[in-house]
């Protein structure tokens with residue numbers, strides 16, 4: 001597995017804070033009596049503003065890393081620091097709150113609720129995170145949809161690109177100002 005990074009080089013010492021900082025991360029999946037080591041000692045530092053792609057063959061651990069840095073799953077050992085916070089030591093409840101407020105993940109299959117309109121989908125993370133007063137959620141969701149050119153769409157389209165934009169709008173809405181990640185799922 002390879003991590004490709006497009007970093008804006010600054011002469012001299014790197015002064016930007018690390019947004020993601022993984023150290024000695026191991027992840028083993030247990031299936032019955034078998035234990036499969038998916039990650040074996042990953043060290044990875046990604047600075048704020050870096051554009052990074054994690055590439056590698058199937059089963060090399062790309063999704064597992066994405067799950068580690070977004071707090072969807074926790075390492076078996078090692079530390080995961082995101083924006084200065086040790087997320088591998090958080091409880092399930094703390095992690096859920098942190099994810100809702102700080103992280104946006106755009107999944108390959110969008111995770112839009114098909115029975116809801118685009119506006120209702122865009123409002124869901126605002127309802128869950130409760131960071132915005134209730135009466136401001138619909139206007140903000142409309143504004144977010146407008147940013148991705150979907151203000152006039154009552155329903156999420158079946159067209160992939162449109163659904164991806166709607167999903168980006170939804171997944172990042174609860175995490176305004178937080179790090180965002182996109183994955184193949």
Ligand SMILES: Nc1ncnc2c1ncn2[C@@H]1O[C@H](COP(=O)(O)OP(=O)(O)OP(=O)(O)O)[C@@H](O)[C@H]1O
Nearest residue numbers: 029030031036038057058059060061062063064065
């Ligand atoms: N929940 C799980 N339980 C058991 N094994 C798992 C689990 N999730 C992943 N694995 C195993 O861990 C390894 C890494 O999986 P992972 O999904 O991170 O790979 P990947 O690089 O994202 O692959 P792909 O390109 O196919 O998406 C694989 O061998 C996979 O079978």
Ligand SMILES: [Mg+2]
Nearest residue numbers: 062063184185
């Ligand atoms: Mg994967």
